[in-house]
Amino acid sequence: MKTTFKERSCLSQRELRQYLRGKMTKQQQHAVEHHLLDCPLCAHAVDGLEKAEAAGQLEQELSEAGALSKRAGRKVYRRTWMNWAAAAALIVLALFSVWQYRAATVHERLFVEYFSAAPPNYLALRSAQPGNALEGKEELQKALEFYQDGAFEASLPHFSLHLEAYPEDDQAYFLLANALLGARRSERAAHFFRQLQEDPPAGSTAEDIRWYLALALIEQEDTTAALQLLQELSASSYSEQALELRQALE
Amino acid sequence: MAFYRHICYFSCMKLFVRSSKSTDRPKWEDDRLLRSWREEDDRRSFDVLYDRYVHLVYGACRKYLDDTEACRDATMQVFNALLEYPTDKPIRSLPNWLYTTARNTCISLLRDPSAKVVLEPEENYFEKNADGFMENEALTRLLNKEHPHLLDLLPEAxxxxxxxxxxxxxxxxxxxxxxxxxxQETGFTLKQVKSYLQNGKRNLGIILKRQRDEG
Structure with missing residues (x-):
């Protein structure tokens, strides 16, 4: 009695064929019919394919349905294919990113290795003429404190405030450009260096400005322009560093 | 060196697990194949499910549609629906899901005048039949797993x-x-026999559940 309501799995193609052709034992047939009472999929499949069997088309229709598997497979493969394509695209992207990172790293490494912020000439002036150069210029004093501590970002607003009050202070412009470079704002730094190139401020030379401009260009990864400037520095006090940088960049 | 040995060992184990997995798949239950397909994107598991059910889905569509080409299209649509089915939505019983999807697909094909499909004349009432199966399945589950003692009440029910x-x-x-x-024994037609069994089993389930609830 307990086996009366025994569950079984759905009909395989072979079982379906055998059942429709009456080629099962009584026990097998009963088990299948019992399953058909519970399973709408198998019951409807039996009903549907009974017609095909009656019309002598069962084999043909089953084989055509089986052939569908290839079509469905193609769809599945397409999805897998798309996965592979996505994976390949990711790999290419990753390689490109690594290449970019390495290129960026080279520029970044060279910049960090060769950049050293220009010393403030005010200090030299202050030691020669104590009290005069910085007297009453609180913003400049604060800017220089930060600047000398390497806190370039913090020095920027103070340089700006100082320059609003003393717009003719070219040295402050030069240090501001250095601070911008130190804070990795190389584009703005380059802009200031280019302006100062025409008329270098007291205490610095055209070579100094060219050197820092070259570093700003390296930081921006503008290798061609940087190389040109470094070439121009080959007969200057920066010749040795410029040569090293050129070799490293080339 | 030890690192490479570990990698070799791991790769061999992985190959072994993979090869044993591929040969075992046809023996797996639907749930496991579904999980493998849906969670691990295992194409072979889907292929096994496809081979297991394609003839049944086709047959179920064949019951509703007279045109074999339309049946093949409907079958493809059912498996495509399975491929696209959101992975976060559970499929409790794959045969039931396939049946319901096949039925809905056939209904939408029948409602589409451009599809030019023909409804089997005697199956206009297929909507009515579906619930009976679900209830019969529930009866089987009730007697097998939940309340086997109810079998003793069968003769009375x-x-x-x-x-x-x-x-x-x-x-x-x-x-x-x-x-x-x-x-042959009762003189009922085959269709009547199926109908009596179908409805009788459903009614039996209702009676047994009532008896269970009454204690």
Whole structure:
């Protein structure tokens, strides 16, 4: 009695064929019919394919349905294919990113290795003429404190405030450009260096400005322009560093 | 060196697991294949499920549609629907899901005038049949897993069924007769036998549940 309501799995193609052709034992047939009472999929499949069997088309229709598997497979493969394509695209992207990172790293490494912020000439002036150069210029004093501590970002607003009050202070412009470079704002730094190139401020030379401009260009990864400037520095006090940088960049 | 040894060992284990996995798949239950397909994107698991059910889905569509080309299209649509089915939505019983999807696909094909499909004339009422199956499945589950003691109440519950249903159920469940045997023995048509068994089993489930609830 307990086996009366025994569950079984759905009909395989072979079982379906055998059942429709009456080629099962009584026990097998009963088990299948019992399953058909519970399973709408198998019951409807039996009903549907009974017609095909009656019309002598069962084999043909089953084989055509089986052939569908290839079509469905193609769809599945397409999805897998798309996965592979996505994976390949990711790999290419990753390689490109690594290449970019390495290129960026080279520029970044060279910049960090060769950049050293220009010393403030005010200090030299202050030691020669104590009290005069910085007297009453609180913003400049604060800017220089930060600047000398390497806190370039913090020095920027103070340089700006100082320059609003003393717009003719070219040295402050030069240090501001250095601070911008130190804070990795190389584009703005380059802009200031280019302006100062025409008329270098007291205490610095055209070579100094060219050197820092070259570093700003390296930081921006503008290798061609940087190389040109470094070439121009080959007969200057920066010749040795410029040569090293050129070799490293080339 | 030890690192490479570990990698080799790991790769070999992985290959072993992978090869044993591929040969075992046809033995896996639907749930496991579904999980493997849906969670791990394992194409072979989907292929096994496809091979297991494609003839049944086609057959179910064939019941509703007379045109074999339309049946093949509907079958493809059902498996495509399975491919696209959101992975976060559970499929409790794959045969039931496939049946319901096949039925809905056939209905939408029938409603689409451009599809030019023909409905099997005697199956206009297929919507009505579906629930009976679900309830029968519930009865089987009820008796097998949830309340096996209810089997003892079967003879009494059967007395409450109408004659045709009781007669067919008795011959089928107690005497182990086939649909055809019952048809020959009772004079009912094959269709009537199926209907009596279907409805009788459903009614039996209702009676047994009532008896269970009444304690």
């Amino acid at each position: 059967m007395q409450q069924l109408e004659d045709g249903q009781r007669q067919c159920l008795k011959l089928f469940f107690f005497d182990g007769k086939s649909y055809l045997d019952i048809s």
